[in-house]
Amino acid sequence: MGLKNFLSKLKGKKTIKVEKGEWIKCEKCKNLVYSEDLLKNLKICPHCGYHFRMSAPERIDSLLDDIKSYDLFPSLKPKDVLKFKDTKRYKDRIKEAQTKTGLNDAIMIAHGNIVTSEVVLAVMDFRFMGGSMGSVVGEKFVRGVEFAIKNKLPFIAVTASGGARMQESILSLMQMAKTSIAVGKLNENGLLYISVLTDPTMGGVSASFAFLGDIIIAEPESLIGFAGPRVIEQTIRQQLPEGFQRAEFLLEKGQIDMVVDRKNLKKTLHTLIKQTQG
Amino acid sequence: MAIETENKQNTTIDIDTELQHLTSKIDFLREQVKKGEKERIHELVALRRKFKELARKKQQEMSAWEKVQLARHPKRPHTIDYIQNIFTDFVELHGDRRFGDDKAIIAGFAFFEGKPVAVIGHEKGRDTKEKIERNFGMPHPEGYRKAMRVMKLAEKFKRPIFTFIDTPGAFPGVGAEERGQSEAIAESIMMMGSLKTKIIATVIGEGGSGGALALGVADRILMLENAIYSVISPEGCAAILYKSQEKAPVAAENLKITAEHLKELGVIDLVVKEPLGGAHLQPKKMYRHLKRALKMELRCMEDIPIDELVKRRQEKFYKMGQFLEK
Ligand SMILES: [Zn+2]
Numbered sequence: 001m002g003l004k005n006f007l008s009k010l011k012g013k014k015t016i017k018v019e020k021g022e023w024i025k026c027e028k029c030k031n032l033v034y035s036e037d038l039l040k041n042l043k044i045c046p047h048c049g050y051h052f053r054m055s056a057p058e059r060i061d062s063l064l065d066d067i068k069s070y071d072l073f074p075s076l077k078p079k080d081v082l083k084f085k086d087t088k089r090y091k092d093r094i095k096e097a098q099t100k101t102g103l104n105d106a107i108m109i110a111h112g113n114i115v116t117s118e119v120v121l122a123v124m125d126f127r128f129m130g131g132s133m134g135s136v137v138g139e140k141f142v143r144g145v146e147f148a149i150k151n152k153l154p155f156i157a158v159t160a161s162g163g164a165r166m167q168e169s170i171l172s173l174m175q176m177a178k179t180s181i182a183v184g185k186l187n188e189n190g191l192l193y194i195s196v197l198t199d200p201t202m203g204g205v206s207a208s209f210a211f212l213g214d215i216i217i218a219e220p221e222s223l224i225g226f227a228g229p230r231v232i233e234q235t236i237r238q239q240l241p242e243g244f245q246r247a248e249f250l251l252e253k254g255q256i257d258m259v260v261d262r263k264n265l266k267k268t269l270h271t272l273i274k275q276t277q278g
Numbered sequence: 279m280a281i282e283t284e285n286k287q288n289t290t291i292d293i294d295t296e297l298q299h300l301t302s303k304i305d306f307l308r309e310q311v312k313k314g315e316k317e318r319i320h321e322l323v324a325l326r327r328k329f330k331e332l333a334r335k336k337q338q339e340m341s342a343w344e345k346v347q348l349a350r351h352p353k354r355p356h357t358i359d360y361i362q363n364i365f366t367d368f369v370e371l372h373g374d375r376r377f378g379d380d381k382a383i384i385a386g387f388a389f390f391e392g393k394p395v396a397v398i399g400h401e402k403g404r405d406t407k408e409k410i411e412r413n414f415g416m417p418h419p420e421g422y423r424k425a426m427r428v429m430k431l432a433e434k435f436k437r438p439i440f441t442f443i444d445t446p447g448a449f450p451g452v453g454a455e456e457r458g459q460s461e462a463i464a465e466s467i468m469m470m471g472s473l474k475t476k477i478i479a480t481v482i483g484e485g486g487s488g489g490a491l492a493l494g495v496a497d498r499i500l501m502l503e504n505a506i507y508s509v510i511s512p513e514g515c516a517a518i519l520y521k522s523q524e525k526a527p528v529a530a531e532n533l534k535i536t537a538e539h540l541k542e543l544g545v546i547d548l549v550v551k552e553p554l555g556g557a558h559l560q561p562k563k564m565y566r567h568l569k570r571a572l573k574m575e576l577r578c579m580e581d582i583p584i585d586e587l588v589k590r591r592q593e594k595f596y597k598m599g600q601f602l603e604k
Pocket of ligand 1: 026027028029030031045046047048049050
């Protein structure tokens, strides 16, 4: 499980940090897009509809109208419990990711309104170590859920993750249990939980809170699954068909409720909240 | 995902071969002494001493990677063996009522110390044919869904659940993905988190990532001394983070996947001692050890009201993880 998933197979979908006045080549149609046009268009290619990855702050801006908080629990930071070192030290990886993203870890728990509905919005950021789930992601998710329960709010999670954070080893695996138990508590309290799967949603995040949504929405063409495509190919010694583990494939297999274009996401979420809550 | 790892120059395996050899010699001599060859008793005592010394040495010097080999040892007792030797009248239940029957997971009811219980566990299979039938203990979604079905029954009939964990992990295959293995694992984890009955999980061999955790959310989590439990196989971790499969021994060390480490990290509750040299050398002793441990665990939970038990279970998992908070 884990990072192998996207590192290998995924062809270059990037969370592009858009500077002003820059031309960007679309990954899909190869057309050049002016950066400001891309930003205005929710990072969707105006030529072919390709969804570029969004950072967590960009996502929050795109969904919430009245932002009460970008992050309810900003003080939580990762800890290198195991003194883990592979080709780099985990400590250094954390620092690098923090510098690059300005975030403390791979999730933000925002609070605000989607149109008129107050929600808790958990958003993962793929730029931070591949959106991997370690202790901080688990803890913040749980606190976000507890906040939603206390304030009787719908809970929405936007996932983007390669899976568990291997550098935290077994503790990262246990975050699957921790977050899933939290979702169970939303259920007990009759609160709506919508999960929005974006590119990519794999491994430990996929096999925990991502697939426990009352309603599961995916963005077009997102890679979604448990095992990574390359691991599967190695195991079965066959090439996977085009489109395997993509959002549209999952919809066809009955694994998700709908594929929603980013432009319609806010409206769809708002409608679903109105239809199920209050 | 290595299904079975061949070892070329592994010292533990050499020692292990010698220990196995000694075990059969000791068994033979014991029979001879019983039959009246009293003079051979000295030989027997000497052999036993040698066995103990060697086994202790092995246990002390064993690296994490060597434990990985032991956890996957072809002769190590499996779920089926524990069911046969710790429980009575096991009745196996089949199928998820949706797609099929996954033989990588066994589930059913049995008696433990005369009391009715549910038993669920991964089964890797013993010979080649059975291994293939059981997919080397790597479940498909049907397996978790069967497990969930039996767990729900256990809750309905107020029976304690014993799970046995021994899997390389969920199966990375097309069908497994198509039929929603993410959802199946997630549902199983969530269900166990609020199930209103006692649950005791034991990692008996290989606890491989999500496929293991799907049977691992329990009130008490036990782990055999030489078992491993990890977010990813050392081979997988080596390939991704160290860019080389050959770094698996280093990955095994750094991932801290042994029972001792997991106890320190607060992920498991109890390390169950294995007989000297490992469970496979003296399986009967292993069954006795584990049975005793399970009996104790069950007894400790007896007086706790079920709602309180579930609350404690949830709090236990809520506490897992470490982070900084300024
Ligand atoms: Zn395009």
